[in-house]
Amino acid sequence: MKKCVGILLLLFLVITAKAQDGNAAIMEANQKVRSYFQTGTQLMYAIGAVLALIGAVKVYSKWTSGDPDTGRVAAAWFGSCVFLVIVVTVIKAFFGI
Template identity: 65%
Template sequence: MKSCGLAALFASLTLAAHSQDGNAGIQEATTQVRSYFESGTNLMYAIGAILGLIGAVKVYSKWNAGDQDTSKVAAAWFGSCIFLVVVATIIKSFFGI
């Protein structure tokens, strides 16, 4: 029975030591993840710009070809670009960066 009590004591001491290291690890992970947000939002802006250029070329070619669904394609591409910019802005404001 004494060995069971010693094992429980040792386990609780080990758990307490790991929880302190765990808190430091969580803080370090939070700091690292927050450092990526600026790069991530800039990447989303760049992707939005590239999609906007590709969409503009696609809409222009459809317009010159006389396709009837030009406005639908233009709205879809414009909407996707706006979505990326809005998501990047919301993420930036949500996490306070």
């Protein structure tokens, strides 16, 4: 009986030590993700800027050629750029960064 209790105590100590290492690993991962967050948001803003330029060129091209559905295309490109900026803002607010 004492041997069984000793084994259970040893097992409990090992599990507790592993759980603390898991907690440390989660905290380390959290810090790494937060360290890349600012770079990621800047990248998303840059992608939004490139999309806006491409959209502006496409809309201008349709407008000068007299395409009747220029307004729809302009709204779609503008909406996608606004959506990207809103996503970045919401993610910043959600994670509190």
